[in-house]
Amino acid sequence: MTDFSRRDFARAATAASALSYSRIMGANERVRMGYVGLGNRGDQVHDAFLEHGDQQTVAVCDLQDGYMDFAIGKSRSTPAKYTDYRKLLEAKDVDAVAISTPDHWHALMFVDACKAGKDVYVEKPLSLTVAEGRRMVEVAEQTKRVSQVGIHRRSAQFLKEAADFVREGGIGQVTVARAYHIANQWPTGIGNPRDGPPPSEAEWDRWLGPAPKVPYNRNRAYYNFRWFYNYSGGQLTNFGVHYMDMIRWCLGQDAPQSVTAMGGKYAVKDNREIPDTLEVMWEFAGTPILGKTLVIFSQINANAAPGNAQNSEIELRGTKGTMYIHGTRWEVVPEKVTEMSSYARTPLDRNSEKAYRPSMKPAMEPKSAKGSQDTAHHARNFLDCVKSRAKCTCDIEIGHRSTSATLLGNIAHRNRWFLEWDGKAERFANNEAANKFLSYKYRAPYKLG
Ligand SMILES: NC(=O)c1ccc[n+]([C@@H]2O[C@H](COP(=O)([O-])OP(=O)(O)OC[C@H]3O[C@@H](n4cnc5c(N)ncnc54)[C@H](O)[C@@H]3O)[C@@H](O)[C@H]2O)c1
Known part of the structure; x- marks a missing residue:
């Protein structure tokens, strides 16, 4: 095997393993969501998703224990709690994540989530720098992830x-x-x-x-x-x-x-x-x-x-x-x-x-x-696209x-x-x-x- 073909193989394997986490979903199936960042906006985003019966909160992650407990109290389920988002991304029962952390965290969390095979709803502004935003677009495309940037007017x-x-x-x-x-x-x-x-x-x-x-x-x-x-x-x-x-x-x-x-x-x-x-x-x-x-x-x-x-x-x-x-x-x-x-x-x-x-x-x-x-319309569009694999109203390129x-x-x-x-x-x-x-x-x- 040449170096080039070895690299290609590695690339294909990464894409395949990311894809293997994606289940083909039926229209009535629930999307199992993990929420990273549950402060001011994260709480609003969680509320917007909770309006839809086909989402299930299965995991929450924040640096504040109290914010996580508050979210769990609303969630009508028993989500797992994490303070390290990378642990949440390892969870096999999470189909998609919503990221509402401060802007300087968006790029890292988004890229890691895509590579872990999760579809991603990420708050605006998409990134702290132009280079981060472009990298986020590339990774979303390479891993074939559905993405929605929280510019909710688009829905x-x-x-x-x-x-x-x-x-x-x-x-x-x-x-x-x-x-x-x-x-x-x-x-x-x-x-x-x-x-x-x-x-x-x-x-x-x-x-x-x-x-x-x-x-x-x-x-x-x-x-x-x-x-x-x-x-x-x-x-x-x-x-x-x-x-x-x-x-x-x-x-x-x-x-x-x-x-x-x-x-x-x-x-x-x-x-x-x-x-x-x-x-x-x-x-x-x-x-x-x-x-x-x-x-x-x-x-x-x-x-x-x-x-x-x-x-x-x-x-x-x-x-x-x-x-x-x-x-x-x-x-x-x-x-x-x-x-x-x-x-x-x-x-x-x-x-x-x-x-x-x-x-x-x-x-x-x-x-x-x-x-x-209403942000609930934007969340609805994301859930629909997770199932249909269509592009969201504000996909990553638009947000970038x-x-x-x-x-x-x-x-x-x-x-x-x-x-x-x-x-x-x-x-x-x-x-x-x-x-x-x-x-x-x-x-x-x-x-x-
Ligand atoms: N779409 C909108 O209209 C809208 C409105 C408000 C805020 N936002 C965006 O939402 C994002 C968050 O803003 P906010 O006002 O909610 O801020 P915030 O400080 O109230 O909340 C951020 C949360 O992220 C958590 N956090 C920080 N680092 C973390 C980490 N490493 N791991 C896990 N959790 C971590 C914090 O504990 C906090 O609870 C910002 O990017 C902001 O621009 C969007």
Whole structure:
């Protein structure tokens, strides 16, 4: 056997052993689920799955015993408890896992789960770096795992209708898409606690995982990790991934062509690393129908006034109308277009037939829809796909593209760069130094498989 064929054989054997764990499931059969991370979001995700009679909670894993007991209490079964997720992945009675740990753990846990033959529901943002996200896509494909990224808007029918309508030209050419994260956290935000001893050294070490070893600080750990770059990307990746995904869905575009950003910690006095004020801009090349689009994310966290008259989360400004997207509804407000293109420049023109007269005729009919973006719909889609082996509404490639666009924004912001992005190669085209921020070195002994 040559080296090459030996390697091929090993690869095939790995894929076969992963596949051998997948049972072919009947439509009425239960999917046996393991839950990793049962804090704030993990509890919500578990609740969303519990709404479906064809899921069974067979295993739970968290660093907090109390969170596991709380989940077990709801589960109508007797799940096994683990503090080490790798032990949960060894359990043969687990068909699929839901990962709701902090962002810096997603890639390792996802890759290990795929390689253990489990289908995976993983929370957003998909990863901490672009390279991690791409590796997650590769491994999911190699191991033929079903994946669902927790961008739950993708399973909301009324938002699918919105995205299809815009993408097919319903509001005309879309020149600008904007999203807002608005909250006033002035003056003291999350506070400024001192570093101190962790609840236990072992728990803190396991919580940090691949991230650098640093002293324990209450704000770095549970929930507030969002404000620190070693574990997350701030509101740009936290809420921004939901918004970027919705916008990409409407535009029908994989990746931006360029990105730049500005902002900082201007007003809020706490120990967060992320800005309280941030403006990120991306250019998308556009489709023949929609043309080129400027996408803007505004993080305004020291003032809470509405971002636009409609107080929506997302707005898409088309040549024929503007779509405002709220949590549970969207509406299109038509544009009133001019009848003549020439403006009256002289007094004679102004009194002539050629004069500019704004038309009162709307360019389109108003349109709106309501609906729910309940996570239970997203869980339903995952369970269905585990059985049918179809792609989920937000499969790993979609989750990766929406996450990576926001990660690029953080690289631009933190270095004050204007960056050109090659979406095929997933590299920066105009700044070699920027490419080193696409990955980071894990703390030993952690390695992404
Ligand atoms: N889809 C959404 O709308 C949505 C909403 C909120 C949070 N999230 C995402 O969910 C994830 C978790 O956020 P959160 O607010 O629940 O944080 P959290 O801190 O409340 O919960 C995280 C849980 O993971 C556990 N954990 C950490 N390291 C672990 C390890 N090595 N092994 C096992 N368990 C471990 C912690 O004990 C904790 O209970 C984040 O990625 C966040 O972005 C998504």
